[in-house]
Structure formats: structure tokens, C-alpha cells
Amino acid sequence: MAQYILRRVALLVPVLLGVSLVVFVLVRLIPGDATLLAIGVDQRITPEQRELVRKSYGLDQPAPVQYLRWMGHVLRGNLGTSLRTRRTVNEELRLRLPVTLELTLLAGVIGTVPALAAGVVAAVKRNSAVDYAATVATLVGVSVPNFLLATLLVLVFSFWLRWLPPIGFVEFTNDPLGNLRTMVLPAVSLALPLAAVLMRNTRSAVLETLSQEHVRVARAKGLPQGRVLSRHVILNSALPILTVAGIQVAGLLGGTVIIETIFGLPGIGRYVYEAIANRDYPVVQGVTLVVAALFVGVSLAVDVLYAVLDPRLRTR
Numbered sequence: 001m002a003q004y005i006l007r008r009v010a011l012l013v014p015v016l017l018g019v020s021l022v023v024f025v026l027v028r029l030i031p032g033d034a035t036l037l038a039i040g041v042d043q044r045i046t047p048e049q050r051e052l053v054r055k056s057y058g059l060d061q062p063a064p065v066q067y068l069r070w071m072g073h074v075l076r077g078n079l080g081t082s083l084r085t086r087r088t089v090n091e092e093l094r095l096r097l098p099v100t101l102e103l104t105l106l107a108g109v110i111g112t113v114p115a116l117a118a119g120v121v122a123a124v125k126r127n128s129a130v131d132y133a134a135t136v137a138t139l140v141g142v143s144v145p146n147f148l149l150a151t152l153l154v155l156v157f158s159f160w161l162r163w164l165p166p167i168g169f170v171e172f173t174n175d176p177l178g179n180l181r182t183m184v185l186p187a188v189s190l191a192l193p194l195a196a197v198l199m200r201n202t203r204s205a206v207l208e209t210l211s212q213e214h215v216r217v218a219r220a221k222g223l224p225q226g227r228v229l230s231r232h233v234i235l236n237s238a239l240p241i242l243t244v245a246g247i248q249v250a251g252l253l254g255g256t257v258i259i260e261t262i263f264g265l266p267g268i269g270r271y272v273y274e275a276i277a278n279r280d281y282p283v284v285q286g287v288t289l290v291v292a293a294l295f296v297g298v299s300l301a302v303d304v305l306y307a308v309l310d311p312r313l314r315t316r
Contacts, residue, residue: 019292080282089286100267111191119202141196150189167264205237246302
């Protein structure tokens with residue numbers, strides 16, 4: 001098992017290097033001059049003074065030199081300093097990352113647990129009213145973008161019913177109930193598309209397993225339906241379901257950019273959105289690299305679970 005994990009970790013290193021190179025190049029394709037963000041739009045600034053600012057931030061160096069310099073700082077644990085706020089990216093992440101992780105975790109729970117149960121029930125009761133309802137819900141969940149879903153949820157639960165606040169954030173340590181009230185709508189906005197995809201794939205995986213020979217043999221032996229499902233169907237359907245669940249849960253981090261902006265949450269999604277709008281190179285690079293690391297971390301966890309569920313993978 002240890003060798004299997006080490007091999008998977010070794011494969012993730014070039015992925016992170018590739019992400020760092022891609023984000024470094026793409027962020028510099030954003031139109032505009034990042035120097036104006038550092039010095040402010042002021043007509044009294046001379047070209048010589050602007051060049052001094054560019055030199056102080058290393059923006060006058062060739063792109064390969066800038067990349068190697070940035071990666072050297074990253075390897076030492078320094079993600080850079082914001083051109084707009086002059087605060088370090090590390091400090092901002094320390095304050096904002098818990099908000100995003102809480103939102104992602106809550107959305108993951110809301111989007112996976114009910115979806116797995118509904119997918120199994122829809123497969124067992126194929127062509128029933130429950131199955132048709134699940135199919136319709138899946139189509140709606142996949143078709144509606146999360147930003148539109150977020151707007152509809154705010155309209156219904158904040159303005160019409162007045163049950164939940166439309167925007168804002170309350171720290172969990174200050175008011176746990178208030179924190180939950182501010183996080184419900186953003187979490188549901190993220191979770192419903194995840195639940196739709198996961199429910200559809202769970203139904204397909206369970207249906208495929210139900211048609212296999214060993215399940216028919218188990219039923220012919222007279223085993224109870226619950227035992228057939230728990231020991232012969234769900235366990236054998238776990239690998240494809242786990243694949244989809246891992247990818248979708250990790251993808252929730254990308255969806256936080258729009259959701260946190262809509263609901264005014266002080267997380268890293270909103271932070272990087274503002275950084276892109278202001279051409280804040282160090283912030284975009286640092287946050288994207290951290291999100292990529294979290295994504296590959298979830299992928300590694302999925303690979304480990306694969307090995308736990310299927311011991312044959314450990315020998316490869």
C-alpha cells in the first residue's frame with residue numbers, strides 16, 4: 001500500500017508543475033498593465049517612476065526568470081504579495097481558506113448523501129414514479145447553471161419567504177446558528193448540480209450491477225433484498241460511483257468563485273475573482289496553485305480508497 005501511495009504522489013508532482021506554468025502564462029495574457037494596480041492610476045507618475053515600480057516587483061525581468069523566481073518563493077512557502085492590498089497571499093489564505101473549505105464540505109455532504117440514496121432507490125425501482133421523478137430532477141440539476149440556481153434560491157428564500165439572509169457571512173465561532181443560516185443557500189447552490197450528476201451515475205452503476213450474474217444467483221438462493229443490495233450490488237458499484245464523486249467534489253472548489261461572489265462570502269473564490277478583475281498576478285497564481293493542490297489531494301484520496309476497495313490495484 002505504501003509503494004502504491006508513493007507512486008501516486010510522484011505522479012501528482014508534474015501535474016502541479018504543469019498547473020503552475022499554465023496559470024503563470026495565462027494570467028499574463030489578461031489585458032492591462034499590472035503596474036497601474038501597484039501605483040494607482042495617476043497621470044503625475046512619469047515613465048521612469050513606473051519603470052522603477054516594475055523593477056521593484058520584478059516585472060521587468062523576462063518571463064522565464066519571473067517564473068523561476070516565483071517558483072523559488074513557492075518552494076520556500078511564500079506565495080507572494082498582493083499588488084493591490086500589499087498583504088501576503090499566505091495571510092489572506094489563512095483567513096479565507098476556512099470559509100471556502102466549510103462551504104465545500106457542507107455542499108459535499110448535501111450533494112452526495114441524498115444523491116447516493118436516491119440513485120440506488122431509482123435503480124431498484126426502475127421505471128416507477130420514483131425513477132421518473134429522479135430522472136427529471138437529474139435533468140433539471142444538470143441543465144441549470146449554479147449562478148442561476150443561486151439567484152433563484154435568493155429570490156425564493158430571502159425575498160419571498162424571508163427565511164434566510166441573501167448575502168453576508170457570520171463566523172462559526174461567533175454564532176454557529178447564524179453561520180449555518182448564511183451558508184445554507186450557497187451550499188445548496190453548489191450541491192444541487194453535484195447531486196444531479198452523482199444520482200444519475202449511481203443509478204447507472206447500480207443498474208449495471210443488478211444485471212450481472214452473481215446478483216441473479218444471490219436472488220435465486222433466496223437472499224433478502226437488503227442483503228443482496230448491501231453485499232452484492234452496492235459494494236460492486238462503489239468504484240465507478242467513487243470516481244464520479246471524487247471528481248465532482250473536487251470540482252466544487254472551482255464553483256466557489258461565482259457562488260462566493262454572489263453571496264458575498266469572504267472565501268478564496270471571491271478573493272481570486274477580485275484578483276483577476278484587478279490583474280493581481282501574485283494572488284491569481286498563488287490561489288490557483290493552492291486550489292490545484294487541494295484538487296490533486298482529493299484525487300490522491302480517491303486513489304487510496306480505490307486501493308482499499310479493490311486490492312488488485314495495489315499490485316500494479
